[in-house]
Amino acid sequence: MASMSRGRRVGTFLRSAGLRSAGLRSAGANPQSPDADERTGEEGFTLAEVIVSIALFTVISFSVMFALVTLVKFTGVTQNRVAAANLARQEIEKLRGQNSTLSQLDVSASTVSLKGITYTVTPVMTPAANATCAAGAFRNVTVNVTWNNSGSRSVRYDTVLSC
Numbered sequence: 001m002a003s004m005s006r007g008r009r010v011g012t013f014l015r016s017a018g019l020r021s022a023g024l025r026s027a028g029a030n031p032q033s034p035d036a037d038e039r040t041g042e043e044g045f046t047l048a049e050v051i052v053s054i055a056l057f058t059v060i061s062f063s064v065m066f067a068l069v070t071l072v073k074f075t076g077v078t079q080n081r082v083a084a085a086n087l088a089r090q091e092i093e094k095l096r097g098q099n100s101t102l103s104q105l106d107v108s109a110s111t112v113s114l115k116g117i118t119y120t121v122t123p124v125m126t127p128a129a130n131a132t133c134a135a136g137a138f139r140n141v142t143v144n145v146t147w148n149n150s151g152s153r154s155v156r157y158d159t160v161l162s163c
Contacts, residue, residue: 076149077149077153080117080147080149080153081155083114083117083119084119084145084146084147084153085145087145088121088144088145088155088156088157089157091121091123091143091145092123092157092159094106095107095125095161096161099139099161099162099163106129107123107124107125107128107129109121117147117149118148119145119146119147120147121143122143122144122146123143124141124144125139125140126139133163134163135163136163137163138161138163139160139161139162139163140158140159140160141158141160141161142156142158143156143158144156
């Protein structure tokens with residue numbers, strides 16, 4: 001009888017010290033006693049929970065992967081657009097330099113290849129580059145840069161040149 005009460009005291013001591021929640025039991029404790037660990041049947045996952053979690057993980061993973069692929073695609077399109085804008089800007093600067101020397105303006109279309117993509121640079125002037133332009137007048141200049149990469153794309157720059 002003394003050993004039973006002693007076992008309860010150890011179990012009570014362990015329970016009050018918080019050691020029971022860590023899975024420790026007093027030595028010699030009866031598994032049928034109220035001091036034994038109580039199982040509620042909620043340890044682990046059911047097969048349905050595992051399948052649902054795998055399906056949810058798969059959907060989220062594919063969504064993230066689709067977003068990344070789309071982002072990479074748009075990054076390539078943006079790089080091409082930036083390259084075309086730079087080519088248009090260079091053409092306008094070239095025409096400004098020619099305009100200041102009063103030489104014949106070169107408005108022929110040209111092609112430039114960058115990173116495997118061919119860009120076509122086409123300047124258009126109004127009045128035409130070979131027409132006379134009175135002092136104090138101006139010319140409207142439009143530079144179109146086009147390229148074919150996943151469809152036809154273009155960039156357009158407009159400016160005004162004084163005569």
